[in-house]
Amino acid sequence: MITTKMMTYTLPVLPYPADALEPVISAETLANHHGKHFAAYVNNLNRLVSGSEYVGLLVEEIVREAPDGPIYNNAGQVMNHRLYFEQFIPASQYKAPGQRLINAINYHFGSMEIFKQQMTEAAMSLFGSGWVWLAIDTEGRLQIVKEMGGGNPWRRGMTPLLGIDCWEHSWYLDYAFDKAAHYDALWSIVNWDVIEGRLPM
Ligand SMILES: [Fe+2]
Secondary structure, three states, X not given: OOOOOOOOOOOOOOOOOOOOOOOOOOHHHHHHHHHHHHHHHHHHHHHHHOOOOOOOOOHHHHHHHOXXXXXXXXXXXXXXXXXXXXXXXXHHHOOOOOHHHHHHHHHHHOOHHHHHHHHHHHHHHXXXXXXXEEEEOOOOOEEEXXXXXXXXXXHHOOEEEEEEEOOHHXXXXXXXXXXXXXXXXXXXXXXXXXXXXXXXX
């Protein structure tokens, strides 16, 4: 008898309409990024995990435990894109960060402006495809972490708070060669409540 294995990992529904982040992220880019690229990572992960020792594990567990290779790459990208898409809000609903986050950023970077500048510089200087993360380590220190490919600082025991997707699929359609403009514009749609909610208690 042939049984159909249940799909373990699913594509999350966007927490806003597809055109809600315009003009920072166009509806077309969002549709492609979420509906094609993110969906492909989810489908790849389901296919690769099926029949492997990773069946039944959380994506976060695979990112921590799997050796470098296709399963780790796709689990990383599933985790990354979950965090990425849930961290935005339409610019019309933007709210400034809360005091707890402002205090932590001021303490570790000097000011919010310096922090944003350092995140953008890290993203601009990342060669190839990857991510830049604001992450917090087990000692409570905030750090800006550059990751290649589908990397996430979670793999090394840190908690990711805010991620910049530095793959061309996230910006090229809307910004062509001006990726700096994309990175600058992202600050107007960050949902700081979500970022603060990722801080360990
Ligand atoms: Fe992406």
